Amino acid sequence: MAEKRIEEIGKVKLDYSRYPGEDFYSEGAMEDELLDIAKSRTAAEYERIIEERRVWPILYHLSPLRENIVDWIPMDKDAKVLEVGSGCGAITGALSRKAGTVTCLELSRKRSLINAYRHRECGNVTIRVGNFRDIEPELSADFDYICLIGVFEYGQAYMGGARPFEDYLKRLMAHLAPGGRIVIAIENRYGLKYFAGCREDHLGTYFSGIENYASGGDVRTFGRGGLESIFGRCGAGEWHFYYPYPDYKFMTSLYSDEYLPKKGELFNNKRNFDRSRMQLFNEKNAFDGLVEEGLFPVFSNSYLAVIGEGFDTKFVKYSNDRAPEYAIRTEISESREASGDRGLTVRKSPMTRAAAAHVRGMEAAYESLTERYRGGRLSVNACELAETEGTVEARFEYVEGVPLLEVMDGCLERGDTEAFRRLFRQFAERVGYNSDYPASDFDLVFGNVLIRPRPGKDGGLEGFLEGEWTLIDYEWTFGKPMDTRRLAFRAAYWYLLEDERRNKIGLDWILRECAMTEKDVKEFWEEEGEFQRFVTGNRCSMAEMREKIGCAIMNPQDWLDRYQDSEDVNRVQIYEDRGQGYSEEDSYFVRDAYQGDWLIELELQVSGEVEMLRIDPGMYPCMVKIAEMTFNGEAVPLHKRKLLYANGRIVKPPRGKGAKDERDCPSIVFPTEDPNINIGLKELKRREENLLRARIEIVRMPLAMARDLT
CATH class of the missing domain: 1.10.510 (Transferase(Phosphotransferase); domain 1)
Known part of the structure; x- marks a missing residue:
């Protein structure tokens, strides 16, 4: 066994005997800032720092609401707890206050230092720094609680092999005392928020979990059925599910199978603190329907799974986003008369x-x-x-x-x-x-x-x-x-x-x-x-905090409306004059002419009978630049008289320094919702069948601005 190397920060002990000598993951400068905060500020200042900094990592690591996920668990005051993946100590303090001893496992030395400094007064905390596989064989077999809060999903990276999650749990179960429990907080890959447009928490992509992680990667979250299958294969004789809402990170309510939410309760669903999201539907209304159908356990955003005996607590509500003198917890528990x-x-x-x-x-x-x-x-x-x-x-x-x-x-x-x-x-x-x-x-x-x-x-x-x-x-x-x-x-x-x-x-x-x-x-x-x-x-509410961090909520219906609007107005209409003038009956629309919102590409078959060709580039005020126009492979000399007409102002290219020649293509400003470009084909060499190609750059603009420019 390697010689122990112990560092003491206040009353907290850090054990580096299995530390590999370097941190294999880091949030860079953000961790430096967190360490400075932990060293120089008190926990009472964290709320103010969170509001001032307005960034996700500070909120995530320092918010006291992170502790809610374990605060409700009725631990004995002499309980022995193992916290796997303790990170920067978001829940270590709560465990320390509830239990007799807390042993933390954490791969990162810097994160362990942050944890130690912020809980330096906790004399019952030891942090073992290093890889789980190196430390696990040395752990005792008498832990009353083993907590994996946002950790189990990394089991594949920790363990490898064909059945990494089962192997991970089996190793942990070997360290439980008789009657001990394993507590797992994890996202539900089929959580309603992911269907509604939240990104997968770890990959930052849309629908990754729902699509069964088809793109690969080491992180895996599970539905309830998936977790129960793993527990069964590990030989767990008993397990219970609880449902943190809105999710386990900033839980405000916790439900159980004995006390499920009622219709109308689940309305606080906009919690995209870390990145932007879509909102494909109203989650409150969807939750109401799921509650009525008895499907809430399937679509809960997160799970708190307890391997072992369940708890008498059936429901918890937290009101600790208030002033300290009004911060309370409400719980509904089963009691024996x-x-x-x-x-x-x-x-x-x-x-x-x-x-x-x-x-x-x-x-x-x-x-x-x-x-x-x-x-x-x-x-x-x-x-x-x-x-x-x-x-x-x-x-x-x-x-x-x-x-x-x-x-x-x-x-x-x-x-x-x-x-x-x-x-x-x-x-x-x-x-x-x-x-x-x-x-x-x-x-x-x-x-x-x-x-x-x-x-x-x-x-x-x-x-x-x-x-x-x-x-x-x-x-x-x-x-x-x-x-x-x-x-x-x-x-x-x-x-x-x-x-x-x-x-x-x-x-x-x-x-x-x-x-x-x-x-x-x-x-x-x-x-x-x-x-x-x-x-x-x-204090700033969590809803206000989301606004301050600035993560957008994007409504695809708005995009669809804009697209529909584009479908209606981003249309190129062609008129042909065979000596009788233009008519709607002889006009046609060019499909797929728009290459995005700013570029039109045309390839038109034109009869030799056509004397004048009219191109309507859109149905809105705009400015266009005829970047290129050819007729039967030859450049159209748009600078010639009687060849180019428009119901807007034609702006000819500069003729001074840097100009090319008279064939430089013009721009045209149209102060109308019916812009049209007219090309006189009688001035060109026509055949029985002709080919006109054009590239037109187009910029939409307000009518008032177009009028000012003309």
């Missing part, structure tokens, strides 16, 4: 020390809202606090029911706007009860209300109108009365904004129904802006 029955419980936990007070305030919000709505027709989901070992969480009953949002969507899909209006009025009436009481939920939106239809009404509209309405989330409750009209308008506004299909109800109707004046709307916007700044602490 004293009777032995298993049920679901909702828990909200702080993700920072500063957010503990916010979570504690939820119990007081429950009590005040319960008092306000006593005697009314809006129930409030019960909340109680649980504090253990310095941590606090708010616990809520899991309420069965149909979200009001879903019921409203159903009305609009059926075209029943009157039913929608009745539901909205019912909403305003119920939430507006006892409006003078000093307690109001500012964020009382349709998705936060569940309805249990009245029995015997068969789930029809009357059943929902007369059913039990429960407010399940009241995080933003303030101890003061609020204008019910404004709260109802806010709920409707955000509802309409999330899906363009909802616009059939019309914001104007909402304004009238809420009796909102122009002054009210202005005050609403000011109030809403203040609230968003209050919640985010003026």
Whole structure:
């Protein structure tokens, strides 16, 4: 065994005993910048640095949202964790806070240094630098968790051989403690975003995974079936799938087979931070259809697969893109009752020390809202606090029911706007009860209300109108009365904004129904802006971050429209005058004359009876340059009188220094949508059958500009 070489950075140990002496991959200057940041800046400064730099690698490596993918896993405080491919440490910190010890494997020394400097206070982290195949034989066989976050897809490059992914997993499984788990986060090659026009993450090409990586390469992602086949061939006895949304890199929600998304939930799909993408269809609408068909697990953008026993957690939602004092995690977990029955419980936990007070305030919000709505027709989901070992969480009953949002969507899909209006009025009436009481939920939106239809009404509209309405989330409750009209308008506004299909109800109707004046709307916007700044602490949202990084979303329909427009106007029409003048009946179009948008190439068979030939180069104002024109193989002397006519201004070539001769071809500016070039053939030597060839350069221009030039 090679002699160990250890470097200590703060409390972190780096083991170079298997380091080959050079890094075989690097992001170059970007890694130098990341190392400088890790050395000289604190984690509290990362958000500001991300917003200032506005580049994908900084966001990807430093965003705290990267930790969400492992933060929810309920590890014991003495758990032993192996992190394979730890990179610059995006999730190492989260593992360190949750586990007893963390051993990182990373091929790159520079990335390992970045990881070590940013987590220098973590005394339970060791980073082993070198190739997996060299280090793996020396690993112990007692890891409780082995994490491969964005790593398994490189198994072919790590291992080689006929079955690289199976060999990779088998080696790792040998290092698990009894009851241990392997956690794999990976893109789904059949994720909906790839069908919709996102590029494959590793190759940067369109549809590579969907096309089964026909062009080759070492990287491979898989569909769920592909992963399950690999797990089965490795002898894994048990595995479970979870579904990070929008994907595992910046996960905001995590679903499971026991708790799949509901219609209307998956609307945050524009996450092209690293490169431009197309948008072939509306992913929110497509997800709605997949949810209805039970196909979401097939088309989830990413998977988190757990080899081993599953977890009690069935759903997680992260709200940590806020100010630190409001950063929380909401999860739905299965719990065993004293009777032995298993049920679901909702828990909200702080993700920072500063957010503990916010979570504690939820119990007081429950009590005040319960008092306000006593005697009314809006129930409030019960909340109680649980504090253990310095941590606090708010616990809520899991309420069965149909979200009001879903019921409203159903009305609009059926075209029943009157039913929608009745539901909205019912909403305003119920939430507006006892409006003078000093307690109001500012964020009382349709998705936060569940309805249990009245029995015997068969789930029809009357059943929902007369059913039990429960407010399940009241995080933003303030101890003061609020204008019910404004709260109802806010709920409707955000509802309409999330899906363009909802616009059939019309914001104007909402304004009238809420009796909102122009002054009210202005005050609403000011109030809403203040609230968003209050919640985010003026942080940049992920949607805003995408805009700042500047990766485009390209709509092919726009290209098709332009192409169709080009098809309509990029047409060359030919008229022939045999002594009787031009006529539409005797004209024809030349197919494929346009060689791109800027060049026309013509080869015309012309009868000897034709005295004048008219060429219409397009159907728009333009400037053309007759680069070349020959008649029966001889250059047409376009400078001669009575040979070239046009309904635009003919601009002759310069005759001074640098000019060729009188045969230099002219340019013509056409201030009209019907430009035409006329060639007098009587001045040329004609045969019974003639051949005219022409190359014409053309530039489209606004009519006003063409007029100025003429």
